[in-house]
Amino acid sequence: xxxxxxxxxxxxxxxxxxxxxxCNSSSVFSSLQWYRQEPGEGPVLLVTxxxxxxxxxxxxxxxxxxxxxxxxxxxxTAAQPGDTGLYLCAGVExxxxxxxxxxxxxxxxxx
Amino acid sequence: GAGVSQTPSNKxxxxxxxxxxxCDPISGHTALYWYRQSLGxxxxxLIYFQGTGAADDxxxxxxxxxxxxxxxxxxxxxxxxxxxxxSAVYLCASSLQGxxxxxYFGAGTRLSVL
Numbered sequence: 001x002x003x004x005x006x007x008x009x010x011x012x013x014x015x016x017x018x019x020x021x022x023c024n025s026s027s028v029f030s031s032l033q034w035y036r037q038e039p040g041e042g043p044v045l046l047v048t049x050x051x052x053x054x055x056x057x058x059x060x061x062x063x064x065x066x067x068x069x070x071x072x073x074x075x076x077t078a079a080q081p082g083d084t085g086l087y088l089c090a091g092v093e094x095x096x097x098x099x100x101x102x103x104x105x106x107x108x109x110x111x
Numbered sequence: 112g113a114g115v116s117q118t119p120s121n122k123x124x125x126x127x128x129x130x131x132x133x134c135d136p137i138s139g140h141t142a143l144y145w146y147r148q149s150l151g152x153x154x155x156x157l158i159y160f161q162g163t164g165a166a167d168d169x170x171x172x173x174x175x176x177x178x179x180x181x182x183x184x185x186x187x188x189x190x191x192x193x194x195x196x197x198s199a200v201y202l203c204a205s206s207l208q209g210x211x212x213x214x215y216f217g218a219g220t221r222l223s224v225l
Binding site (some may be wrong): 004006037040041043047049056088090097098099100101102103104106 | 145217
């Protein structure tokens with residue numbers, strides 16, 4: 001079973017600060033996805049990265065896939081209270097169609 | 112409906128009872144997934160359907176858990192002889208074709224076993 005480790009598990013910052021969340025694995029995934037989940041809701045897909053070294057930007061969010069396709073990072077610039085939520089990375093396994101999720105990073109942005 | 116619908120949204124049961132959780136996927140989505148999310152954790156894969164058949168049920172924790180999708184649309188996750196450790200949010204997702212396409216998640220069913 002492939003595992004994904006996310007860090008940090010909890011992050012509490014002030015509005016306007018920058019932050020980075022990391023997602024690491026010892027195994028290669030065919031692609032990696034980042035989700036955001038709010039209380040009482042299911043995860044919502046933010047981005048999919050496929051190619052090693054790929055960088056994608058979504059407004060103030062920057063996603064990067066490692067060259068070896070084993071790790072990824074999410075960087076948020078000038079965080080806002082609306083960014084508060086649980087951020088999950090998920091790997092798509094090369095052998096099947098299941099998603100393997102990390103433990104999540106609970107982000108709180110204080111006004 | 113427009114999204115994945117799960118019912119009930121909350122279910123409270125007693126240890127040893129049988130429960131059924133329902134998932135209504137997005138119309139036309141052939142793939143359906145069940146995940147379990149414990150408090151403070153990421154979702155954990157349980158089972159994946161492609162059409163009516165279970166293509167991968169390796170995530171089911173034991174034989175008390177069973178899922179069906181008889182007509183290739185609505186799915187039911189069934190848990191027999193519930194235990195307190197089964198308490199979690201059970202999430203359902205659907206997609207057009209496998210996980211290479213986007214999986215759309217429902218809001219989940221929060222199961223509490225007393």
